Amino acid sequence: MTENGFLHHGKVLTLDSMNPNVKRVEYAVRGPIVQRAVQIEKELREGVKKPFTEVIKANIGDCHAMGQKPITFFRQVLALCSYPELLEDNKFPEDVKNRARRILQACAGGSIGSYSASQGIELIRNDVARYIERRDGGIPCSPDNIYLSAGASDGIMTMLKLLVSGEGSSRTGVMISIPQYPLYSAGLAELAAVQINYYLDEAKCWSLDVKELRRALEAARKHCRPRVLCIINPGNPTGQVQSRQCIEDVIKFAAEENLFLMADEVYQDNVYAEGCQFHSFKKVLFEMGPEYSEKVELVSFHSTSKCYMGECGFRGGYMEVVNLDPEVKVQLTKLVSVRLCPPVTGQALLDLVVNPPQPDEPSYATFIKERSHTLAMLAEKAKMTQDILNQVPGISCNPVQGAMYSFPSIQLPPKAIAEAKEKGQAPDMFYCMKLLEEKGICLVPGSGFGQRDGTFHFRSVMWILKVFFIKKLTAAPFGPVKTDSGSFVPIGRFH
Amino acid sequence: MTENGFLHHGKVLTLDSMNPNVKRVEYAVRGPIVQRAVQIEKELREGVKKPFTEVIKANIGDCHAMGQKPITFFRQVLALCSYPELLEDNKFPEDVKNRARRILQACAGGSIGSYSASQGIELIRNDVARYIERRDGGIPCSPDNIYLSAGASDGIMTMLKLLVSGEGSSRTGVMISIPQYPLYSAGLAELAAVQINYYLDEAKCWSLDVKELRRALEAARKHCRPRVLCIINPGNPTGQVQSRQCIEDVIKFAAEENLFLMADEVYQDNVYAEGCQFHSFKKVLFEMGPEYSEKVELVSFHSTSKCYMGECGFRGGYMEVVNLDPEVKVQLTKLVSVRLCPPVTGQALLDLVVNPPQPDEPSYATFIKERSHTLAMLAEKAKMTQDILNQVPGISCNPVQGAMYSFPSIQLPPKAIAEAKEKGQAPDMFYCMKLLEEKGICLVPGSGFGQRDGTFHFRSVMWILKVFFIKKLTAAPFGPVKTDSGSFVPIGRFH
Incomplete structure (x- = not known):
């Protein structure tokens, strides 16, 4: 305590004194697993050796981050709104300017x-x-x-x-x-x-x-x-x-x-x-x-x-x-x-x-081409997601009818569940953390979304489900398993 | 009541059932006076005759709305961020592109x-x-x-x-x-x-x-x-x-x-x-x-x-x-x-x-010129605000040392206060509403910001205080008063 008599008070705002409702808030999509992913990315940049060279972020539906291209018409109009002097520029189509x-x-x-x-x-x-x-x-x-x-x-x-x-x-x-x-x-x-x-x-x-x-x-x-x-x-x-x-x-x-x-x-x-x-x-x-x-x-x-x-x-x-x-x-x-x-x-x-470009407007053809391409890619990935995931023993995935995610159920070995419990983690969080640490894949555990007791899932953004991804998935995190379709999955065995 | 037995319930969400905290929220800067101002603008557009042709909105510090110009450098960079194809355009300075x-x-x-x-x-x-x-x-x-x-x-x-x-x-x-x-x-x-x-x-x-x-x-x-x-x-x-x-x-x-x-x-x-x-x-x-x-x-x-x-x-x-x-x-x-x-x-x-342009960068000179101009205009208006408002009998305005507003006190005649009370309005809200209806000036009454009991104020964004504004102010809303400096103010008398 100082002569002013205030230092003994400690902080005004602490875990104990803060809004208890905020404390109860959880947001798995950007939760601990994502924070760890960001750390790992930093470690990789700093030269730390890992069994992988980049983190694959399948935790959030962040389209452009994964390479989806913006629609030209949208971005042209936004550029003109930002810097209206470009309205005088002949390189932009009339409908963009209008x-x-x-x-x-x-x-x-x-x-x-x-x-x-x-x-x-x-x-x-x-x-x-x-x-x-x-x-x-x-x-x-x-x-x-x-x-x-x-x-x-x-x-x-x-x-x-x-x-x-x-x-x-x-x-x-x-x-x-x-x-x-x-x-x-x-x-x-x-x-x-x-x-x-x-x-x-x-x-x-x-x-x-x-x-x-x-x-x-x-x-x-x-x-x-x-x-x-x-x-x-x-x-x-x-x-x-x-x-x-x-x-x-x-x-x-x-x-x-x-x-x-x-x-x-x-x-x-x-x-x-x-x-x-x-x-x-x-x-x-x-x-x-x-x-x-x-x-x-x-x-x-x-x-x-x-x-x-x-x-x-x-x-x-x-x-x-x-x-x-x-x-x-x-x-x-x-x-x-x-x-x-x-x-x-x-x-x-x-x-x-x-209010997109209309058929009689100059930007229409490009707009339709770009939109169709993106939607076709998304549809293809949706199909691929369910096909590939369902090949993996221990993973079972419903058809992806819409949106941008798959939410397959995973069978975790009892030993994995036990080890997770020892660490005070939800078993699917434990699984996803292992997958992140060992393979650099960032998924969100089903516990962040809610699931029936005793079942385990993860959410993956579907565009991530390329062949290289599935290879990583099948080789981790609990060791490969031989199946009919080749060297496969994590999930059937533990140690 | 219908055969389904549910129509008698009425609405789920009503004033009575809604979040009472939200009901207690007040936000004068966009409150009833501003809503009325928007209505009046619509009426003017529809050809309704008023003693004025436009509403002067001095209710909010909305700089560009009042003609302040954006900084060229900022908007150029934002245009390039929106539509990166412009990075290939030679018309943009190198620092903008970088x-x-x-x-x-x-x-x-x-x-x-x-x-x-x-x-x-x-x-x-x-x-x-x-x-x-x-x-x-x-x-x-x-x-x-x-x-x-x-x-x-x-x-x-x-x-x-x-x-x-x-x-x-x-x-x-x-x-x-x-x-x-x-x-x-x-x-x-x-x-x-x-x-x-x-x-x-x-x-x-x-x-x-x-x-x-x-x-x-x-x-x-x-x-x-x-x-x-x-x-x-x-x-x-x-x-x-x-x-x-x-x-x-x-x-x-x-x-x-x-x-x-x-x-x-x-x-x-x-x-x-x-x-x-x-x-x-x-x-x-x-x-x-x-x-x-x-x-x-x-x-x-x-x-x-x-x-x-x-x-x-x-x-x-x-x-x-x-x-x-x-x-x-x-x-x-x-x-x-x-x-x-x-x-x-x-x-x-x-x-x-x-992180604005640096002295050795091509956009620097324009940036400094634009910034200085805007700041000089603001300083001039701050000075003008206090000078002009203090000429008006019944209005007393502290120096505007900073920010973008003046908050003068106004002396309201007892009859005006009485009429306001009859209508269940705060007296300065009553004053501001009259000013809006009769002169088309939209100010926010002091009661929206808080003031000592028995005092009345309004907040005005300072850039609005041009000569035409003060002329309107002095002619309204409770009739002009002759003073040494000419035909003046509303505020000294009521009816």
């Missing part, structure tokens, strides 16, 4: 450096509304119901923030799928909401069964007030695409049980499997007639980060609210205004996504 | 469309650290202590989120100045933290007195646990610049009272008044010796939105944490990872701000 002018005119002072309206630039909200109407076969969409956001994550957190209230057994309960994308569990922990798990059926290609929703809901009613049902379609991390019937069943369930529906539809253009098709919750809701379409409260999220764009760094996105109470909408608008506005470059990019 | 290449190399896959590390791109955090060291005369700064953010607002909310805990009388109390920037009161309402008001001394040019801090702290200890002290320097909305002595006093106070210091220093380069100088809290802290510099926990915020850049739309910013508990830092890193990453274009812009 589009840049149109966006700049919608910005205060003609600059993307100005704040926009907190809900997003009006012109862009209009374009989003028209885009949704085209997608949904003409079902009307009002730009007043569109809120632009910094990626979908921002919108999801904003809606959860509005929805969570009450104390003790009347605290808001939010139903999320297991496996889930961990933004949901993290957001619910931060808000001290009650997480209600409903399980997807791995045996039926990760499909959703309303019986399971009902089971979860009824169990939860004993200790909280369930008010929200979150759906991810196409699924992350599970890659399933919901049938129209399933969506209708979910909507009926939400209506009957008075649940607010949150539909995470950021992978709506990432559908690969034959016979699968994306159906928006909004469209199905409106096709079910006024009894539902005038009643069920729904919010749907979309983003510029996935699909053929893959522009994660721009943090572009939007949400559409349907049947939101007008007074609550005022509150929502107020809430988003505190953060001033979503990044304007992300808004501009979103405008291009919802 | 800088774009350097940023792109630091992005995964060489694309600003990739996610960055959640804490921000390492190269840029390094550049920020070097910038802070130069600013603070060589006091060391570690890039590990730098977190990039989506504007300063994002960083401020993140830190408050970490800091708030406890229930009832042990709930975290956060000291904020009155007047304050309403992000703070909004953030505290959202987090259900206890807001502790300390008043700035209007009679002494809005200076901060430690005696007042102590009064506020002691009063607050009866009902909460005060743990955080927020300072805005230069002041928003009050425009004062703190003396070095004052900062030292504040740091001593924080040390004695065991408070975590949050220093909002986004206007650090907006200092105009002779004899005034910006002193960073970090520098003063380290000059006070190890007894303080090794103990006091501090976070400082900065942004690309103000100063000569004014690039609000890019949502660029950073915070530096000093003496943060290492375990808490792990938690902070985890928390920011849930939102994936700050917008990468904002990060790139920040890099250019902290």
Whole structure:
């Protein structure tokens, strides 16, 4: 203690004194395994010898990082918006220039450096509304119901923030799928909401069964007030695409049980499997007639980060609210205004996504070529993923119908499970850590997404599943195993 | 009620059932007066006749919206980052190309469309650290202590989120100045933290007195646990610049009272008044010796939105944490990872701000010319603001030493106050609404920032204070008054 008498206090902000909700937050996609991967990359750069020369990051759907190319038209327009003097440059096509002018005119002072309206630039909200109407076969969409956001994550957190209230057994309960994308569990922990798990059926290609929703809901009613049902379609991390019937069943369930529906539809253009098709919750809701379409409260999220764009760094996105109470909408608008506005470059990019080059415009042919190429590559990888992974004894992988991930189950040897437990690690975390240390492959363990007790999985971004990857996978981390198809897998044996 | 038995439930999400903390949030800078201003703009476009032809928005520090020009170098580099094919274009100076290449190399896959590390791109955090060291005369700064953010607002909310805990009388109390920037009161309402008001001394040019801090702290200890002290320097909305002595006093106070210091220093380069100088809290802290510099926990915020850049739309910013508990830092890193990453274009812009063209580089001369011009314009407007406003009877305005606003006190006639009360409006809101409806000037009433009871103010962005503005102000909204200097002010009389 000093003469001032304050040094004995120690820190103001410590693990003990900090917000306990934040402490409970977990986010596996960027968790300990990714931090270790970054360290290993540093060690490699510093010349440390490893059994591999680079870390393969299959932990996150970061398209451009893995070599996916941006769409030329998008980037040209963004360059002109950044530096409008380029509008005088003859090397840019007319449609690129027109589009840049149109966006700049919608910005205060003609600059993307100005704040926009907190809900997003009006012109862009209009374009989003028209885009949704085209997608949904003409079902009307009002730009007043569109809120632009910094990626979908921002919108999801904003809606959860509005929805969570009450104390003790009347605290808001939010139903999320297991496996889930961990933004949901993290957001619910931060808000001290009650997480209600409903399980997807791995045996039926990760499909959703309303019986399971009902089971979860009824169990939860004993200790909280369930008010929200979150759906991810196409699924992350599970890659399933919901049938129209399933969506209708979910909507009926939400209506009957008075649940607010949150539909995470950021992978709506990432559908690969034959016979699968994306159906928006909004469209199905409106096709079910006024009894539902005038009643069920729904919010749907979309983003510029996935699909053929893959522009994660721009943090572009939007949400559409349907049947939101007008007074609550005022509150929502107020809430988003505190953060001033979503990044304007992300808004501009979103405008291009919802309003791409038209057939009579000079950039159209290149745009279509680039988009088709990227989508074809993604579809090919989706197919390859399931084919290759299922060749590996001990690994079992559902078809990747959509989105960008596979979530195979892995059989871990009892000795591996025992050693993991000794170390206080989840067995699949232990497995993924070994794979990282020995082979330089960075996957996210299934425990970060949730899984049925006693089962183990990992999530891998599908584009990583090239031959060299599968070779590494089959040689690690618990020693090779001879099988019919050659020198194979980690997983069957341990020591 | 229908046969399904659910329609009688009504909405899930209503004013009654929503998060009560969100309901308590207020954000005057984009509040009802601004919404009305947007409506009026629409009415004008639709041909509705008004006593004015355009709305002058003096509600927000939105530089480019008011005609401030972006820095050419910044926008050129950003254009090249967006569309790297321009690197082959001979029309761009070499330093622009080099800088774009350097940023792109630091992005995964060489694309600003990739996610960055959640804490921000390492190269840029390094550049920020070097910038802070130069600013603070060589006091060391570690890039590990730098977190990039989506504007300063994002960083401020993140830190408050970490800091708030406890229930009832042990709930975290956060000291904020009155007047304050309403992000703070909004953030505290959202987090259900206890807001502790300390008043700035209007009679002494809005200076901060430690005696007042102590009064506020002691009063607050009866009902909460005060743990955080927020300072805005230069002041928003009050425009004062703190003396070095004052900062030292504040740091001593924080040390004695065991408070975590949050220093909002986004206007650090907006200092105009002779004899005034910006002193960073970090520098003063380290000059006070190890007894303080090794103990006091501090976070400082900065942004690309103000100063000569004014690039609000890019949502660029950073915070530096000093003496943060290492375990808490792990938690902070985890928390920011849930939102994936700050917008990468904002990060790139920040890099250019902290690492501008050097004297031997081709873009240097233009950069200096543009920057000097903007800063000179801002300084001129600061001077003009106080000169002109103080000519108006009933308005009294402190010198604008820094930042971008004036916060004059206004004397409202008793009849105006009475009419406001009848309408259930704060009297200065009533005044500002009248000014908007009759003259098309959009100001934010002092009640949105906080003020001593019985006093009334408005905040005006200073660049708006041109001659035509003051003419409008003096002719409204309660009828002109003859004074020595001509036909003048609203404020002395009512009806």
